[in-house]
Amino acid sequence: MVHSASLCACLSLLTVLSCHSHVLPRLSFPIGNPGRSLTVFTNPDVYNTTTLLLSNDEGTLFVGARDAILTINVSQSDAMTMEKKLDWSPSEKDLVDCAMKGKMKMDCHNFVRVLQVLNSTHMYACGTFAFSPRCIYINSKTFAMAIGPSGKPEEGRGRCPYDPYQKNTAITVDGELYTGTVADYRGTRPVISRHLSEGSHVDLKLDDTLGWLEDPTFISSTYVPSEEKVYIFFSEIGKEYDFIDKFIVSRVAQVCTSDVGGQRTLQKRWTTFAKAQLLCQADQELPYNILQDIVSLSPPEGTSEDETLFYGIFTSQWQVNLGRSAVCAFSLKDIKKVFTGHYKVLNRDTLKWSTRVQEQMANPGECGLHNASDNTLRFVKDNFLADKSVRPVNQGLELVSPDKSYSNIAAQRVRGAHGRDYTVLYLLTESGYLHKVVLLKNRAHIIEEIQVFQQPQQVKNLLLSVSKGAVLIGSSEGVISVPMSNCSYYWSCAECVLARDPFCGWDPVMKLCTDMHTHDHLVQDVDEGNVSAQCTYVSSMSRSGQSRTPSTVCPPGEVLSVSLNEVVHLQCPEASHLAKRHWERLNSQLSPKIYIQSDDGSLSFVATPSTLGHYLCQTVENGYTQTLLVYHVKQKSNPTILPATPNHPPSTPSTKAGNKTPVHTPRLIAPRQTEPRPEPDDVDPTVTLKDSPVATTHKSRNFTRLLGMDKENSRMTEPGENLQQADKLSYFQELVVVSVLLALCVSALLMIAVKSLRHLYHGRTVLEAPSSRRDAENGGSATPQERESLRGHSPRLEKRNGQAPNGQAHNGKSPITLSNSMLNSSNGHLPNTPM
Structure with missing residues (x-):
């Protein structure tokens, strides 16, 4: 079994690498590269600017920081200026109490983790406040603390985490706050609750019995008006799986905004709570089971709200997929279908899940159950886990990053040429790079990657300012604004088309790549990137007319x-x-x-x-x-x-x-x-x-x-x-050079020949000595000294190692010296330059 599991894991890894190896950013912009401009807001007195909230007109950015709440003017796409700052720091006594609890001094500040628009006149904020959560009201006009109904700062337990490193989620609907967080100092009591209830509504939370939540990590929440439901996304331990190791699963839970709790059973408790598993898995692969971030994308105009999509980043707890991330999309229609299906039943004695076989008394998760009987509510209390899982759209993964771990995501629908809509994702890696991705048919194309951080940063969420055309990133060191488009970077029609950016198109009149919303006649091919078909007008005509x-x-x-x-x-x-x-x-x-x-x-x-x-x-x-x-x-x-x-x-x-x-x-x-x-x-x-x-x-x-x-x-x-x-x-030039060198060579050879003849003639005209003739007549009985002397006057010309005859070197005084370069230049071969 072990060998079989290992073989399956290896095959899965090879399959993933072969299928997704082409997902590579087309362009890379290191930090500080002028080809991709960024706007950065930093302040020496402001830290941990991680919680972001945009105003309705997207001209003001509200930032929850450490011990402060800021307003930043983002009306200009290339500038961010701080307008107001609201100090909200713990007292010295709060800091001393926090230190006595054994916490680090740097963690005892007030980290703002909830920042929401409450109504037209006020905002609502909650912070960790030295491990003793607090919440305040803020006057939107004066940007000053306002007195709440109780006349003093409200306790934030169940609304905000104690620990600044714990994840949470919060959203306001009709002036009521829906949160997912922990309700105790140790972080062992997770809770999904509603606060600030008005009228006939009362504050609600989950029942304290076991099984509702299993050590969850809350990620995000969203409100669907047509369903009158709030959907909460998180990861937790999947108790329905009987594994030796703890198996983490990703969940989507729902509660109805009209829920007021039961009359006797489930009083002040949710009667509409239900949860289901989100399964981010491709065929014959291990699942990506840990949810990191998720965002909703509204449907196109004129379509049903069931077409709402949720794009999530998932990682894996399996060793074979460590360091890799996957992006999956889920539709609201599929989520609703799973919640209206069958449910598992929880045995309260053994805390084991099984498929329900008894008669269905109610449909868990259905709104309006607060008036149901006690038997029905007890049935709902034990049957809140959907039997089936929500599978991704098209039964596959939208994107797999082979070597990058994504941490945050934002999604946008962009109108391209010919009225075609494209989905653009903005994915932030843990190493500090922002990937801009366009989803094509059955695959994804990473247009570019932009380095926004030198070092990994804590980022809570990404915000899109569509009207300003910017991606806003709140980090522990500052706020960064990244322009959505960078069309002017592409210098030619070919580059503009190959970029496959739905924001950009080539203007054949102005001869430049520009934003799509500025013109209607721009050239673009996001799906295929076919340069030959789109850029034919830049072809030149030869003299033959072809x-x-x-x-x-x-x-x-x-x-x-x-x-x-x-x-x-x-x-x-x-x-x-x-x-x-x-x-x-x-x-x-x-x-x-x-x-x-x-x-x-x-x-x-x-x-x-x-x-x-x-x-x-x-x-x-x-x-x-x-x-x-x-x-x-x-x-x-x-x-x-x-x-x-x-x-x-x-x-x-x-x-x-x-x-x-x-x-x-x-x-x-x-x-x-x-x-x-x-x-x-x-x-x-x-x-x-x-x-x-x-x-x-x-x-x-x-x-x-x-x-x-x-x-x-x-x-x-x-x-x-x-x-x-x-x-x-x-x-022509080289022909002249060769001719000159040839003439020089012929002259040199003639001069050498004349000099040789002169030496030969001089040797033959020397008078022979009598002793020499006698020796010759006697058969050559000359002494060695005489033979050596005669050999020195030999008419033969010798040249060894650059020495002239008689053993004398030229010393550079020869009329012509043939170098290697001249020989190479005069060998009759011309450079291989094609016609």
């Missing part, structure tokens, strides 16, 4: 002069995490025996006559290929000969640094990029390629790099023509 797709158009080239046998490094920047980079040569293949393509996209090789030429840095994303950079690698020429430079559009600024020419390159995002990304249009930022003497410059987001300008004929030409012209000029 259209060219954007992928075949090359930007102007960067001329890189190198010496032979020099190691060349060419950098290819990263367009996105989903794009694959590769290198191309015109009419040539990149052999792995000669070229090294690294994981960072760079290309390395040794400069030889055969490796000189043009190199194209290209990326492929979603079937679309685009050329980012073109390098023209050429040999360093004679300083007296001017190098060839490709043609540029008239608007391109020129550079005077050596043989370098400017190349227009798009703004590219890379997770390891250290250079700041350009933002303003009137700035000329320079991106320096690592390990390469190449500098690339661009001036504006609206790039006009697809076509070159023929200045002489005043017409638009293709970039290929520029490259051909440069090649022709390069051939």
